[in-house]
Amino acid sequence: MQLHPRHFGRDLRDKLVSKLMKDVEGTCSGRHGFIVAITGIENVGKGLIRDGTGFVTFPIKYQCVVFRPFKGEILEAVVTMVNKMGFFAEAGPVQIFVSNHLIPDDMEFQSGDMPNYTTSDGSVKIQKDSEVRLKIIGTRVDATEIFCIGTIKDDFLGVISDPNATA
Amino acid sequence: MMGKRVRLENSSSASNCTHPGLIGGLCIKCGETMDNDDGFGGVALEYIHKRLRLSLEEIIRLRDKDFRNQLRQRKLYLVLDLDNTLLHSMDVNKIQENQEQFFLNRGIYKVERVRKMTKLRPFVHTFLEEASKLFDMYVYTMGCRNYAVEMAKLLDPEGVYFNSKIIAHENSTDKSKKGLDVVLGKENAVLILDDRESVWEGHRDNLILVEKYEFFGSGVTAGGTDDENDGVLDLVLKVLQRIHASFYDTEDLDTLLNRDVRRVLQDFRKEALKGCKIVFSGVLKPEKQHYWKLAEKLGAKCATKRGPGITHVVSLDSASDLSCWAIREKRFLVNPEWIDAARYLWQRQPEEKFPVTNELKIAPVTSCSVEVC
Numbered sequence: 001m002q003l004h005p006r007h008f009g010r011d012l013r014d015k016l017v018s019k020l021m022k023d024v025e026g027t028c029s030g031r032h033g034f035i036v037a038i039t040g041i042e043n044v045g046k047g048l049i050r051d052g053t054g055f056v057t058f059p060i061k062y063q064c065v066v067f068r069p070f071k072g073e074i075l076e077a078v079v080t081m082v083n084k085m086g087f088f089a090e091a092g093p094v095q096i097f098v099s100n101h102l103i104p105d106d107m108e109f110q111s112g113d114m115p116n117y118t119t120s121d122g123s124v125k126i127q128k129d130s131e132v133r134l135k136i137i138g139t140r141v142d143a144t145e146i147f148c149i150g151t152i153k154d155d156f157l158g159v160i161s162d163p164n165a166t167a
Numbered sequence: 168m169m170g171k172r173v174r175l176e177n178s179s180s181a182s183n184c185t186h187p188g189l190i191g192g193l194c195i196k197c198g199e200t201m202d203n204d205d206g207f208g209g210v211a212l213e214y215i216h217k218r219l220r221l222s223l224e225e226i227i228r229l230r231d232k233d234f235r236n237q238l239r240q241r242k243l244y245l246v247l248d249l250d251n252t253l254l255h256s257m258d259v260n261k262i263q264e265n266q267e268q269f270f271l272n273r274g275i276y277k278v279e280r281v282r283k284m285t286k287l288r289p290f291v292h293t294f295l296e297e298a299s300k301l302f303d304m305y306v307y308t309m310g311c312r313n314y315a316v317e318m319a320k321l322l323d324p325e326g327v328y329f330n331s332k333i334i335a336h337e338n339s340t341d342k343s344k345k346g347l348d349v350v351l352g353k354e355n356a357v358l359i360l361d362d363r364e365s366v367w368e369g370h371r372d373n374l375i376l377v378e379k380y381e382f383f384g385s386g387v388t389a390g391g392t393d394d395e396n397d398g399v400l401d402l403v404l405k406v407l408q409r410i411h412a413s414f415y416d417t418e419d420l421d422t423l424l425n426r427d428v429r430r431v432l433q434d435f436r437k438e439a440l441k442g443c444k445i446v447f448s449g450v451l452k453p454e455k456q457h458y459w460k461l462a463e464k465l466g467a468k469c470a471t472k473r474g475p476g477i478t479h480v481v482s483l484d485s486a487s488d489l490s491c492w493a494i495r496e497k498r499f500l501v502n503p504e505w506i507d508a509a510r511y512l513w514q515r516q517p518e519e520k521f522p523v524t525n526e527l528k529i530a531p532v533t534s535c536s537v538e539v540c
Contacts, residue, residue: 071198081330081331083215083330083331083332084229084232084233084236084351085188085215085219085221085229085351086195088216097190097195097216099187099188099195099196101187101195101196102195102196108236109233109236111236111240111303112327113325113327114327115330136198137197137198138193138194138197138198138199138200139193139198140191140192140193140200147190147191147193148193148198149190149193149194149195149198
């Protein structure tokens with residue numbers, strides 16, 4: 001963590017920690033996944049002054065909660081967009097695409113004001129804001145985001161709640 | 168429970184998948200990471216997702232499936248151009264400050280994000296509302312994506328007409344033109360509305376050309392009265408409704424599956440100049456000439472010689488032999504804009520509105536021999 005000299009003083013450690021939280025929470029790393037929240041600081045090492053500037057670099061060891069979906073994992077997600085190819089859903093910072101190949105065959109795409117996938121008897125409907133349980137079958141983690149391919153074709157997967165259902 | 172991640176790249180079971188498409192290098196059917204998604208081929212559909220590519224087989228499969236869906240709903244597809252078709256935009260920095268307030272007072276939008284002032288074509292909201300009952304609609308512009316999205320918000324504030332079907336210049340496969348390859352609709356069921364023909368090379372049979380809409384012209388500070396009389400979208404809507412009705416004049420699914428809206432459009436166009444037999448004068452004469460071909464498209468018969476059956480002479484020169492003959496023999500003598508008018512208005516227009524005044528000039532066609540008729 002790099003710090004400008006104006007922060008050196010009594011609150012140095014606090015300032016370091018707040019900067020860490022600000023810079024790191026919400027980012028993505030290939031190895032660990034999405035960093036959700038920092039839970040503790042284990043160790044702050046000695047600072048090294050950088051040549052040519054007054055900035056000082058501190059190595060910090062910290063603990064945090066990470067979110068990294070893995071293949072085979074079952075997740076609950078909220079549908080954000082439905083089109084004739086399938087639907088996009090979000091589970092926190094992770095975006096998941098479920099193609100129509102992986103939607104049960106008895107569900108058909110209906111276009112219109114609120115595009116959706118519905119069973120022939122109309123009993124089950126997937127549309128924007130529906131909550132679905134899906135299984136991850138592929139993931140890709142890069143510098144800024146995590147993207148997954150999911151399926152709802154297996155048993156016990158599919159709509160959890162209908163946003164229009166009366167309570 | 169954290170399981171060990173199984174690496175499937177080298178396993179044989181993953182290769183059973185046909186890999187119909189990739190998003191961000193991940194197969195949408197089996198989830199496998201494709202090492203080199205450039206070698207995948209197919210068509211990039213970036214307007215749906217920035218890293219989406221579908222194989223040609225998958226596009227065909229999706230189109231067929233969706234066509235059946237549309238048939239069930241008795242709908243067709245409509246691809247809509249933006250600039251000069253549904254609206255007209257002008258750079259904010261080309262508009263003086265006092266003009267800007269004047270325009271804002273008259274319901275013209277200022278779209279900060281893309282630095283434009285935009286006037287929607289009269290009747291556009293009704294047009295979209297009525298057209299959406301008969302067509303699954305796309306926006307397709309040569310403008311950039313940000314612009315396309317902002318214009319779509321003006322036209323479709325509830326987001327019900329277009330959804331993810333907004334195609335911008337950078338989403339075209341060939342950036343120099345527009346193509347139906349990125350549209351998930353079967354070509355035999357797609358109609359296009361655009362003020363420009365040249366961008367739709369290869370898809371002219373699907374195209375309905377509309378008169379260019381220009382609000383911010385040179386000297387349009389008081390633009391208003393002319394604009395309100397722009398009835399193009401009203402007319403085009405009626406045309407679309409009739410073509411749709413003609414396509415869906417049966418309940419028989421098998422007939423519909425084999426129908427081609429391009430054919431319906433072609434037949435409909437031929438009503439415009441039905442019964443006319445035209446001979447052209449001077450530079451307009453050669454058979455491959457633009458107006459000859461257009462007149463035939465509109466249902467007229469074209470001839471090379473004067474004769475008893477001729478109904479119209481199309482000329483630029485009122486003193487030519489052929490023009491004089493027309494006057495003597497009491498045939499209609501018109502300038503070529505009479506044919507353009509028939510094209511835009513879908514029916515024959517009063518001939519007296521298109522006299523030959525010798526003032527009209529058209530660009531000379533290359534390699535055409537001028538004959539004195």
